[in-house]
Amino acid sequence: MxxxxxxxxxxxxxxxxxxxxxxxxxxxxxxxxxxxxxxxVRAVQEPALFTSQLLIGLTNGAILSLIALGYTLVYGIIELINFAHGDNFMIGSFVGLTVLSGTIFGLGLFAPITINSGAPLRILGVLIALFVAMAACGLLNVGIERVAYKPLRNAPRLAVLITAIGMSFILQNVGLVWKGPIQVPFPELISSANILPSDAIIFRWKDLFVVLVTVPLLVALSYFIGSTKQGKAMRAVAQDKDAAAMVGINVNRTISITFLLGGILAGASGVMYGLFNGITIFNVGFTQGLYAFTAAVLGGIGNLTGAVVGGLLIGVISAMSDQYIGTSWTPIVIFSVLILVLVFRPRGLLGDRSAVQGGGE
Amino acid sequence: MSGLRRVISLVVLGMVAALVAGCGGGGDQGGGGSGGGQTVKIVSDLPLQGANRFQSTTMVNAIEMAIDERNGKAGNVNIEYESQDNATAQAGQWDEAKCAENAQTAAQDEEIVGWIGPFNSGCAVVEIPILNEAGLGMISPANTYIGLTKPGGEPDEPEKYYPTGERNYTRVIVADDEQGQAGALLMEEEGVESVYILDDKETYGKGLADQVQQSADELGIQVIGREGVDTTAANFRSVMNKIAREDPDAIYFGGIIENNAAQLVKDKLGAGMSNDDVLFIGPDGIFLDEFLSQGGEAAEGAYITFGGLPESELSDKGQQFVQEYESRYDDEVQPYTAYAYEAANVMLDAIERASKKGEVTRETVLKEIFATEDYSGVLGTWSFDEDGDTTLTELSVQRVENGEFEYQRTIDAGEM
Incomplete structure (x- = not known):
């Protein structure tokens, strides 16, 4: 009853x-x-094809998600769209490439790690490249914040936005001088062979690699923000900077740590992007950064879960659009979805800033 | 007080301006009158940054070499040469705004009587109308897009590029209607029954892909699909996965190396289509060593068509040029080096003929460029037709073997 x-x-x-x-x-x-x-209907008609495209979309989306997290972390805490983030990601891929080449600052430290190196050496090389790039990009991001954003903390928001764009140009030109204005190949350290026994569904070692890097990073990040003292401080600063300072939180240090986290994610995704696609270029930060930023906005900027959802969604949408609509339409489809979402949910799919500020819309 | 100062400075400024104008006028008269000691300028316009920069540099060298061989003179006219760059570092390749800027600047400079270039057809689309208004004769060593000189591209081509109604553009390379035919012919010879055609959505790439599609239809090769890829995408895996499902015998890519052609081949292999099972055929836009270094293992077995002949297949004069070039610059020639050399020599001959008949002006040089007939150069013996196209019809096919482009065979599109 x-x-x-x-x-x-x-x-x-x-x-x-x-x-x-x-x-x-x-x-x-x-x-x-x-x-x-x-x-x-399509999925039922051709399940294998649909699954393959879904997997492609998810792995491409996972890389986007990691970049999107960097945008969203910084926005969540100081409401700045850090345009330099995409270029930091590019620097990350270049750092990884340089580490793998074995020649750093003109010093030949070890022989280049290539496809012909043994498996243990390749795994070691990938790990070292990842860690070096994460450290370098994390520190770079902290440095950028100190130099270009911190002095302008109380300036009108537009001023910081312009310095962010300026930093983006500077980094892009650093990349340009560093590796030249052409696509640079990454060594093929991870096998492109299919893990699955049948040919119908393709899931390569490279795809597994993306999952193995992305998932632990996401878990670690959510643990850090959700369960550590520093994470709590970050959430407090995101909610109210002045009140956080009043209860004794070191706001400057908290903001620096946020930038450090964003940079670490950019470094990891940069190396992953290079190893995964096999090619990188000095302006990859612009093109991929644009999609990642779109992902962050789609999911709700400032919202960590939103960035991941947005990234995966854009990856899947572009794969599905490539398959069922036509690849020439893919950018149009992605941005149409963005516009539609923003028309009906102006704060993004999951609402802005909710996770950092402690849940709820 | 300050008012007085302003008046004085204005007067001084006016005097200086008058003086400069007077000098300029005098200089012009001197140049026109002296005849024998006349100096004219030619410029080249190539992408000197980005993936093509190695090749462009050899082309500039070849032009300098052609001028040096004549001791800097065409007949009794002194030649000045300037190499312009139509690429920007930011773009990493040719840039529309830079092309327009270069053309505008040259149009203003009356000393310039000849233009060698550009390299990219998309750049030519911007430059031809500007230089057409200025009446400046152009010889391109590398543009292959069909619509620049003859119908076959968009409906209003080529007329829309020539606002004055007079032609001013020529090219020493075989156009894409013939390269398209060569691509389709190659497929037929390799026993290809179905093809999937991709392009990079640029003037050159899309135009060429259109030609290939048309020729493939004529030869009875089934075109399974036709798409313009998003060149800003991180990779082309989903597109390649889709194509793999269609199971074509070949994939044709109309586009340039700068638009991530190497990534395309890598993802083609990643989707389980090896270059032996599913042929990869690309045009001269990816006929660059960069394609080999970026593509690595994935480039192995790819076919490349080229609207001309590689240096090993050139005429005796061509062989001589290659030897001289390589000893002079201690550097290997690239596919388009000989074409730049030929373009420079045709230009210099036109200036020389113009000087023998009278004054060397843009108008007379342009007339002489189009009058080029039975020219015997490094590419063979050929003429310009009324559209400004070469009468040569031979194209070549190369295949990537052991990390190098290996010449396979010559296809004569004129016999089709």
Missing amino acids: TTGEATKTRSAAVIDGIKSSTWSSRIAVALTAFLLVMLL
Whole structure:
């Protein structure tokens, strides 16, 4: 009896919700449902193809997610869109490449690690490249904050935005001088062979590598923010800088640590991008940064879960669009989705700043 | 007080301006009158930054060499040469704004009577109309896009590039209608029955892919799909995965190396399509050593068509040029080096003929460029037709073997 009543009130609430909704949101729901059904039909028709594309989308999206996290972390804490972040990611891939080449600052430390090196050496090389790039990019990001953003902390927000764009140009030109204005190849250290026995679904060692790097980083990041004292301080600063300072939190140090975290993620994703795609270029930070920033906005900028969801979503959308619509339309599809989401949910899919500020919209 | 000062400075400024103008006028008269000691200028316009910079540098060297061989003179006219760069570091390749800027600057400089370049067809699209208004004759060593000189591209081509109605553009390389035919012919010879065609959405790449598609249709090769790829994407895995499902015998890519062609080949292999099972065919836009170094193992077995001949297949004069170039610069020639040399020599001959007939002006040089007939140079014996295209029809096919481009065979598109 009671359950029946509960269902009744719930269904009544749903009907009320539908009645009170606007026509535009009804159309949006119908459109989303239509697209999902279309995809589902395709998935049932050719499950192997659909799964392959889904996996491609998810791995591409995972790399985007890591970059997007850097944008969102910084935005969550000082409400700055750190345009230099994408270029920091590019520097990360260059640092990784230099480490793998064995020649650092003109000093030949060890022989280049290439496809012909033994498996243990290759694994070691990848790990060292990852750690060096993470350290370098983390410190670089902290340095950028000290030099270009900290002096402007109380200036109008537009001023900091401009210095961020300036830093982006500086880094891009550093990359340009460093590796030249052409695509540079990465050594193929990770096998492109399929792990799965059948040829129908492709999941390569490279894809596994992306998962093995991304997941631990995400877990560590959420542990750090959710369960450590420093993480608590970050959330406090994100909520209210002045109040946080009043209760004795070192705001400057907390902001520096946020930039450090963002840089570490940029370094990791830079090396991963290079090893995964096999090619990097000085302006990769711009093109990939644009998509990553889009991912952060899509998920709700400032929201860590949102950045991951946004990144994965953009990866999957572009893979599906490549398959079912046509690759020439992919950028249009991605940005149409962004516009649609922002029209109906101006604060992004999961709402802005909620996770850093302690949950809830 | 300050008012007086302003008046004085204005007067001084006016006097200086008048003086400069007077000098300029005098200089012009001197140049025109002296005849024998006349100095004219030619410029080249190539992308000197980005993936193409090695090749462009050899092309500039070849032009300098052609001028030096004549002791800096064409007939009795002194030649000044300036190498312009139409690439920007930011773009990492040719840049539309830079192309337009270079053309505008040259159009203003009356001393310039000849233009060698550009390298990229997309750049030519911007430059031809500007230089057409200025009446400056152009010889391109490398543009292959068909619509620049003849119908076959967009509906209003080529007329829209020539606002004055007079032609001013020529090229010493075989155009893409023939390179497209060569690509399709190659597929036929290799027993390809179905092909998937991709392009980079640029003037050159898309135009060429159109030509290939047309020729493939004519030869009865099934075109399974045709797409323009997003060159800003991190990789092309989902596109390649889709293509793998269609199971074509070949993939054709119309585009340039700067638009991530090496990534495309890598992802093609990653999707399980080896270059032996599914042929990869690309045009002269990826006929660069960069393609080999970036593609690595993945480039092995790829076919490249080229709207000309590699240095090993050139005429005797061509062989002589290659030897002289390599001993002079201690550097290997690139596919387009000989074409730049030929373009420079055609230009210098045109200036020489113009000087023998009278005054060397843009108009007379342009007339003489189009009058080039039965020219015997490093590329063979050829003429310009009324569209400004070469009468040569031979193209070559190379394949990547052991990390190098190996010449495979010559295809004569004129016989089709």
